[in-house]
Amino acid sequence: MAGHGYSREFVELQTAVAGKYTLERELGRGGMGIVFLARDVGLDRPVALKLLPPYLAAQSGFKDRFLSEARLAARLSHPNIVTIHAVEEHDDLVFFVMAYIRGETLTQRVERTGPLSAPQATRLLQEVAWGLGYAHANGVIHRDVKPDNILIEQASGRAMVAD
Incomplete structure (x- = not known):
């Protein structure tokens, strides 16, 4: 330090x-x-x-x-x-x-609240898929999709792909 x-x-x-x-x-x-x-x-x-x-x-x-x-x-x-x-x-x-996205990663959410319900998981994964689909359609491949790289915005609950 x-x-x-x-x-x-x-x-x-x-x-x-x-x-x-x-x-x-x-x-x-x-x-x-x-x-x-x-x-x-x-x-x-x-x-x-x-x-x-x-x-x-x-x-x-x-x-x-x-x-x-x-x-x-x-x-x-x-x-x-x-x-x-x-x-x-x-x-x-x-x-x-x-x-800067005020919120938490998907990893942090699961650690804090336990497993997601089926409707929660479906919604978050759909939002991640929309983001990745858009990226792929524009020539960007993420290469490291994992719970630590999915942010959940505090105010809206929206999933966002990071990194």
């Missing part, structure tokens, strides 16, 4: 995006990235920043593939897909900025 309990990635990313975004806290991390809650300074709204781990960004071809796939996904506009606002690169840091 770097000073004040912040991770090295948090400090490096905050330094790179200062004036544009203000990082608030880490939301989660996995093999393909670290997600931070941030505030878009210019638009005064919450966003999520997903940082490609530096060790992956340093691998030959990986960074270019990540940027290309993120830019392609950023063209998608669908109510069941988390919107990507920007794809950025600052020195060795590669990240994208997406809508």
Whole structure:
């Protein structure tokens, strides 16, 4: 941990995006990235920043593939897909900025409430299928559909595909 309990990635990313975004806290991390809650300074709204781990960004071809796939996904506009606002690169840091969805992952929902009822599962899976169908029709293949990458929006209960 770097000073004040912040991770090295948090400090490096905050330094790179200062004036544009203000990082608030880490939301989660996995093999393909670290997600931070941030505030878009210019638009005064919450966003999520997903940082490609530096060790992956340093691998030959990986960074270019990540940027290309993120830019392609950023063209998608669908109510069941988390919107990507920007794809950025600052020195060795590669990240994208997406809508912040207030809610929980499907994994968290099941852990919190137990198994979904048949009608709940049917509705959520239908919404995920609509989002994935739209993505596929536009040349984007997700490659990592799993409960951790399905967000359930708190206000509406709508399922949204992330990552």
